Amino acid sequence: MSGPYPLAVAEYPRVRQSILSQFDNCRLLAGMSRELEAGWSSHAQARGQVIHRAIAKCLIEMAQHEENRIEPDVALAILRECLRQADVPAHDVVALPASEVKDMVWTIQKWAKDNTFDISSLVAVEERITAGIRYPDPEGGFVERQITGALDALFITPNGEHATVLDWKDTWGIPGPTDLSFDGYFQQRVYAYLVMKQYREVQSVTTREFYVRFSEPRNATVHRSDMEEIEAELSALVENWDRAVQHGVMPWEKSAKDLRREMRAARREAERLAGEGDVAGANAEIEKWRALRDQYNVTVGLWKPAPGAHCSFCPRPQACTIQPQARGAGRITDADAAKRVAAETVAAEAIVKKGKMALKEWVDKNGPVDVRDAKGVRQFAHIPQNKTRRVTQEMIEEEIEKARRAGREPDIDGLYERYIGTRFGLYKPKPTVDGEPDPEDQSLLEQLEASVEAAEEARRRREAA
Numbered sequence: 001m002s003g004p005y006p007l008a009v010a011e012y013p014r015v016r017q018s019i020l021s022q023f024d025n026c027r028l029l030a031g032m033s034r035e036l037e038a039g040w041s042s043h044a045q046a047r048g049q050v051i052h053r054a055i056a057k058c059l060i061e062m063a064q065h066e067e068n069r070i071e072p073d074v075a076l077a078i079l080r081e082c083l084r085q086a087d088v089p090a091h092d093v094v095a096l097p098a099s100e101v102k103d104m105v106w107t108i109q110k111w112a113k114d115n116t117f118d119i120s121s122l123v124a125v126e127e128r129i130t131a132g133i134r135y136p137d138p139e140g141g142f143v144e145r146q147i148t149g150a151l152d153a154l155f156i157t158p159n160g161e162h163a164t165v166l167d168w169k170d171t172w173g174i175p176g177p178t179d180l181s182f183d184g185y186f187q188q189r190v191y192a193y194l195v196m197k198q199y200r201e202v203q204s205v206t207t208r209e210f211y212v213r214f215s216e217p218r219n220a221t222v223h224r225s226d227m228e229e230i231e232a233e234l235s236a237l238v239e240n241w242d243r244a245v246q247h248g249v250m251p252w253e254k255s256a257k258d259l260r261r262e263m264r265a266a267r268r269e270a271e272r273l274a275g276e277g278d279v280a281g282a283n284a285e286i287e288k289w290r291a292l293r294d295q296y297n298v299t300v301g302l303w304k305p306a307p308g309a310h311c312s313f314c315p316r317p318q319a320c321t322i323q324p325q326a327r328g329a330g331r332i333t334d335a336d337a338a339k340r341v342a343a344e345t346v347a348a349e350a351i352v353k354k355g356k357m358a359l360k361e362w363v364d365k366n367g368p369v370d371v372r373d374a375k376g377v378r379q380f381a382h383i384p385q386n387k388t389r390r391v392t393q394e395m396i397e398e399e400i401e402k403a404r405r406a407g408r409e410p411d412i413d414g415l416y417e418r419y420i421g422t423r424f425g426l427y428k429p430k431p432t433v434d435g436e437p438d439p440e441d442q443s444l445l446e447q448l449e450a451s452v453e454a455a456e457e458a459r460r461r462r463e464a465a
């Protein structure tokens with residue numbers, strides 16, 4: 001036997017990094033992908049796959065000719081060949097609409113023009129690496145499993161100690177300068193694990209996400225000293241995956257629906273009995289409901305949804321048990337939803353703008369308006385602020401001319417008059433102690449006095465000149 005989850009081991013002798021990544025993001029998403037795996041891909045995914053194939057072929061071409069770069073027109077010719085998909089097995093052929101090709105043409109040329117590689121360090125292109133991982137078997141010993149991932153390109157330094165995994169990204173956005181993509185954290189750890197298992201002399205692995213549209217990299221490095229921690233994480237994840245495959249029930253399966261129906265019936269019965277004063281009977285029904293709920297959690301709960309940016313790749317968002325409005329960053333799952341949210345956002349911004357204008361007018365005449373929210377009581381108010389007069393080129397030239405005529409040094413600093421203005425917005429009101437001036441008011445008063453004094457001084461200087 002293969003440990004406690006033989007079905008999972010039989011169905012997945014090797015667990016792919018991509019499915020583990022999905023499972024790590026949202027268990028229900030991984031469960032759906034498992035059910036619906038039919039080899040289809042969105043247009044964006046199809047575009048990414050063909051670009052990946054073209055870049056892989058470019059690297060192989062460079063390696064064959066021992067050249068560190070490739071001419072853009074050669075890269076373009078390779079892309080055009082890849083668009084035909086003539087050498088791709090039927091089940092891997094993607095549906096790529098012509099509308100996507102225009103972008104791909106300039107992307108591959110830009111990639112070729114902007115990049116040079118140390119091709120002598122290239123070790124593998126689009127290679128699938130497999131490594132063992134294990135978790136404790138309750139019967140004793142360990143369950144030995146295998147995880148696998150395909151690397152876009154792998155470079156290893158001549159001394160064999162440092163590896164770089166290139167991961168081409170074809171997205172329209174790039175993360176901050178020190179960040180990876182939303183799935184980058186997981187990818188870098190799996191890639192590092194696979195590479196360090198396969199290449200024992202490698203001491204550190206850098207995952208380099210390369211945003212091909214911008215020729216911008218984002219790097220993250222994992223060291224061999226991190227391996228124990230990564231192994232523990234992956235071991236737990238694979239064990240959970242196996243348990244879900246073995247015992248998990250999808251929310252739309254009949255057994256899940258039956259459980260929900262029984263739970264509702266038990267709760268209704270408990271309410272009826274409580275209404276009739278039968279406390280013991282009501283408690284018994286509540287106990288029954290609890291047992292059903294536990295049963296639900298250890299079956300359907302194994303494929304629990306967790307929303308996030310990955311929702312945009314969800315193959316069946318309409319079947320998700322979390323309502324779209326509650327999915328946060330993951331509420332947009334198709335182009336129509338994106339248009340709808342864009343229109344709602346524009347309308348909401350217009351409402352906010354008009355609301356602020358109306359409030360500003362009201363506060364002008366009637367003073368601050370309190371508002372209570374999760375951050376406590378705040379106020380829409382005009383807050384006094386120090387401001388500095390805007391000085392134009394004409395004003396400077398005028399001052400220079402005046403000074404010349406008066407035979408004095410121009411007073412450019414004096415042009416930058418400071419004054420007190422107000423700024424309208426939402427503020428936390430400052431508590432004041434009875435009888436003592438508010439520290440901010442006091443400070444502003446002092447600054448106002450200093451400003452008046454400076455103006456007086458400037459006037460005196462002008463009169464003396």
Ligand code: SF4
Pocket residue numbers: 026028029305306307308310311312314315316317320321322327330
């Ligand atoms: S919509 Fe989001 S949270 Fe729901 S199943 Fe899909 S990926 Fe998971």
